[in-house]
Amino acid sequence: MTADLTALAATLPDGALLTDPxxxxxxxxxxxxxxxxxxxxxxxxxxxxEDVQAVMRWATAHRVPVVPRGAGSGLSGGSSAVDGGIVLTTEKMRAITVDPVTRVAVVQPGLLNAAVKRAVAEHGLWYPPDPSSFEICSIGGNAATNAGGLCCVKYGVTTDYVLGLQVVLADGTAVRLGGPRLKDVAGLSLTKLFVGSEGTLGVITEITLRLIPAQSPASTLVASFESVQDAADAVLAITRTMRPAMLEFMDQASINAVEDSVRMGLNRNARALLLAQSDAPGAAAAAEIATMVAACESHGATEVFATDDPEEGEAFTAARRAVFPAVQALGTLLLEDVGVPMDALPRLITGVEEIAGDCDVLICVVAHAGDGNTHPLIVFDPTDPGEVDRAHLAFGRVMDLAVALGGTITGEHGVGRLKRDWLPNQLGEDVMELTRRIKTALDPDGILNPGAILK
Amino acid sequence: MTADLTALAATLPDGALLTDPxxxxxxxxxxxxxxxxxxxxxxxxxxxxEDVQAVMRWATAHRVPVVPRGAGSGLSGGSSAVDGGIVLTTEKMRAITVDPVTRVAVVQPGLLNAAVKRAVAEHGLWYPPDPSSFEICSIGGNAATNAGGLCCVKYGVTTDYVLGLQVVLADGTAVRLGGPRLKDVAGLSLTKLFVGSEGTLGVITEITLRLIPAQSPASTLVASFESVQDAADAVLAITRTMRPAMLEFMDQASINAVEDSVRMGLNRNARALLLAQSDAPGAAAAAEIATMVAACESHGATEVFATDDPEEGEAFTAARRAVFPAVQALGTLLLEDVGVPMDALPRLITGVEEIAGDCDVLICVVAHAGDGNTHPLIVFDPTDPGEVDRAHLAFGRVMDLAVALGGTITGEHGVGRLKRDWLPNQLGEDVMELTRRIKTALDPDGILNPGAILK
Known part of the structure; x- marks a missing residue:
């Protein structure tokens, strides 16, 4: 260990600084x-x-890069280590306090999303955002990436639930932004600026979350289609008129990957499947399900199944969440996360099919269809150099297609390092320059997660 | 007109530049x-x-301050003119396009909130945020202040509906931030940073709004109480268990001011009144109203009236909205906008009563009680210097009380110039410094709304 690192170790608890390769x-x-x-x-x-402050003070003094890290479940390389830098993980910071009267939770960043949900459920409360990875991702990472999930189509994304943050700035100063107030416009919206900043502006060390009463039991609908276009059209027919509590899309390759791994009895011959839920109270759920059934049937659904049994519905949701690991069994993945304005969803989904054909590569598509956010999963054999090249070509072409359709290169995973080169294409040079001005104002030495979002 | 102003006028349409005192x-x-x-x-x-760009280019070249202005209905002096500066009003920019498939509206900033609501209602859609002033305030001002309103307790505030902005920066560059995508995490959350920035970082020239399906007809409850403490306790009993679509508080002075002006038949002897709504679908509304009735009765409500007639409910809502103008008939006002964590609401409301007594000044209190955001309206006779002083003393003491209770000096009106001196007390010096760093990065010459938020 260098003398400098020894000095840092002396400011930290025993065992907090690790150098064993x-x-x-x-x-x-x-x-x-x-x-x-x-x-x-x-x-x-x-x-x-205080540990985070010690690291940032030391890093500023020595101009050493720091990569903040939560549970390491990020999908865009936002916490890839940097040569010669510190990886600063908050995985040990897992405290939570829940205040059911004020209806907030104050949480340390290392607590897993699922643990937050469990802790607040004990008080009859609900923290909605539910990334597919909710059992293994941390709430700090969720805030740093402004994570989404399945229920976001009705309940919004992480930023909609973050009332306050404690953040350690590049120089080690700890600031409190926002707090347990449902409405607060005192000063600039700094809390919102740090949510989704992917560790490039500061390190989140505490989060104050807004909670809502427990969700009503959900009714669930599963519909099969003979074409992805039909399924995408059904999505638009639904979202034009109502707000489902979930509206997910799976293509045939995803359906079969899931069936191979968990055997749900999904229709393997369907070209596309929609999974939707209503959590409207009482009889209203049946009315919403009926509206969605009608939309699916009028857009060519070949099979429609509905249930008001929450456990049966949860089994389908679990199947949807299982797509990532199931598809991973097929090869190495490049995970896309592109989104478009709702009216462009059918063109995005059919366009991805064309790219898969053109590039001669398997792309499984799952989507949070109700908010236009899709995950084309590009599967390739890492030992086949030609296929690796074609997969990377497809990766870029999917992002180019999304931007051409007025969409985004990332709906919920973040830019990280893997999508950084495509960001200027979406934002344009003036917005990139604006971004750099804010980055420089808050991190003048460029030590906070260098290479993420910005080059 | 100076030569410089003549040069500016030449870049603008005829009649756009006004100098007649x-x-x-x-x-x-x-x-x-x-x-x-x-x-x-x-x-x-x-x-x-382009007109806004022309003004900002000219202002940067000549180091002239620019105060952006919407409809001029701000309550914190956020668009007070600056000596020797330009007032840049967007009141003529009122175009709107509604896309019912993508479910967004693209709006120019000068359109009134009520006009936005009407335009989207033609497509069966709803733009929820509803400041009491919705018939006279502009959507641009709403975005610049992150305005709230009555339905925010369930449906959120302006920022929750702003998907994208076009903003003209200090040097005249126009940038597009976000867009008609329900989920988008590409780059920093710049859209959210500009919402609520009160014209200090840029001038908003276009807003892309997220819309939701039309609200279900609301059922309404009116409950009278013999003490403000009882009413505040009833609010907590309600918000612990459910999400009303509206939960408003009026004290006795407000009730009587409204009765004097609109004669609703409100109980003039009540010390406090709660006005609540449920917009749950079908039979669920009756269940929610029953829950609220029970909460009011168990906290000492002396009279409870419920109706499922939307028109009757709207009449009560209109009475609540009439409080500001009704109280204005009593004297000159200092309008407070303090908010607290929900558990501190009873202490805030009773504390304001004490301040009114201590300072010997009338304070009428209305509140968006369900989200802890209160409007103590300090009434004074401007011709009585002693009373003017006592009113200003009370104004500061109410903010000090809110901050001492962990609250905010402004829940929805903004800091503007009237609350600027109290902001450091809430945010602390480190957050003020962070705010100044961002301000300087985006407006290095300090020409954008100088004196608002920051000195």
Whole structure:
């Protein structure tokens, strides 16, 4: 250990600073498995805000890059290690307090999303955002990426539930932004600026979450289609008139990957499947389900199944959440996360089919269809150099297609390092310049997650 | 007109630049009637984004302050004119296009909130945020202040509906942020940063709004109480268990001011009144109303009236909205807008009563009680210097009380110029410094609404 690192270790609890290469190797990559991830100088497992401050003060003094990391489940390489930098993980910071009268939870960033949901459920409350990875992703990572999920189509994304943050800035200053107030416009919307900033502006060390009363039991609909266009048209017919609590799309390859792994009895011959829920109270749920059944049938659904049994519905939802791991069994993945304005959803989905054909590569598509956010999963054999090239070509072409349709290169995963090169194409040079001005104002030495979002 | 102004006029449509003192005097103040408002050099009535760009380019070249202005209904002096500056009003920019498939509206900033609601209602859609002033305030001002309203307790505030913005920066560059995508995390959350920035970072020239299906007809409850504490306790009993579509509080002075002006038949002897709505679908509304009736009765309500007639309910809502103008008939007002975490609501409301007594001044209290956002209206006789002083003392003490209770000096009106001196007390010096860094990065010459939010 260098003298400098020894000085840092002295400011931290015993065992918080790790330099054993066998240990630090486990912190080089997140789930995106960025092949260009660097080798960190050290990993710090912070136990409290003061630890994070100590790291940032030291990093500023020594001009050392710091990559903040939650549970490492990111899908865009937002926490790929940087050569010679510190990986600062909040995985040990897992405290939570729930106030059922004020209806907020104050949470440390390392707590898993599922643990937040469980803790607040004990008070009859609900924290809605539900990334598919909710059992393994941290709430800090959710805030850093402004994570989405399945129920967001009705209940909104992470930023809609973040009332306040404690953030450690580049120089080690800890600031409190917002707080447990449902409405607060005092000063600039700094809380909202830090949500989704992917660790490039500061390190989140505490989050104040807005909670709502527990969700009503959901009724569920599963509809099969002979074409992806029909399914996408049915989605628009539904979202024009109502707000489902979930509206998910799976293509044939995804259906079969899931059936191969969990055997739900999904229709393997369907070209597309929609999975929708209503959590409207009382008899209103049946009315909403009936509206969605009618929309599916009038757009060519070949099979429609509905149930008001919450457990049966949850089994279908679990099947949908199982798509990522199920498709991973087929090969190495490039995970897309493109979104479009709702009216362009059919063109995006059929366009991805064309790209798969053109590039001669398998692309499984699952989508949070109700908000236009799709996940084309590009599957390739990493030992076949030609296929690797074609997969990367498809990866870029899908993003280009989304932008051409007025969409976004990332709906909920973040830009990280894997999508950084496509960001200027979406935002344009003036917005990139605006972004750099804010980055420079808050991180003048460029030590906070360098290479994420911006080059 | 100076040579410089003549040069500016030449870049604008005929009649857009106004210098007649009789005309420009009407643009010195907003509804806050800031006594320290300055005298502008000129007023520009922009007709399009390019006009705004022309003004900002000219202002940057000549280091002239620009105060952006919507409908002038602001309550914190956010658009008080600055001596020697330009007042840049967007009141002429009123175009709107509604896309019912994508379910967004693209709106120019000068369109009134009520006109936005009407235009989208033609497509069976709803833009929820509803400031009490919705018939006279502009959507641009709503975005600039992150305005709230009555239905926000269930449906959220302006920022929750702003998907995208076009903004003209200090140097005249026009940028597009976000867009008609329900989920988009590409880059920093710049859209959210500009919402609520009160014209200090840029001038909003176009807004892309998220719309939702039309609201179900609402059922309404009116409950009278013998003490404000009882009413506040009933509010907590309601918000712990459910999400009303509206939950408003009026104290006795407000009730009587309204009765004096609109004669609704409200109980003049009640010390406090709650007005609540449920818009749950079908039979669920009756269940929600029953829950609220029970909460009111178990907290000492002396009279409870419920109706499922939407028109009757709207009459009560209109009475609540009439409080500001009704109380204005009693004297000159200092309008408070303090909010607290829900558990502190009873202490805030009773504390305001004590301040009124201590300062020997009338304070009428109305509140968006369901989200802890209160409007103590301090009434004074401007010709009585002693009372003027006591009113201003009370104004500051109410904000101090809110901050001491963990609250905010402004829940929905904005800081503007009238609350600027109290902002550091809430945010602390480190957050003020962070705010200044962002302001300087985006407006290095300090020409955008100088004096608002920051000194």
């Amino acid at each position: 066998d240990v630090t190797a486990g912190y080089r990559q997140d789930w995106a498995a960025d092949p260009n991830a660097g080798t960190p100088l050290a990993v710090v497992r912070a136990t409290c805000t | 009789d005309v420009t005097a009407g643009y010195r103040q907003d509804w806050a009637a800031d006594p320290n408002a300055g005298t502008p050099l000129a007023v520009v009535r922009a007709t399009c984004t």
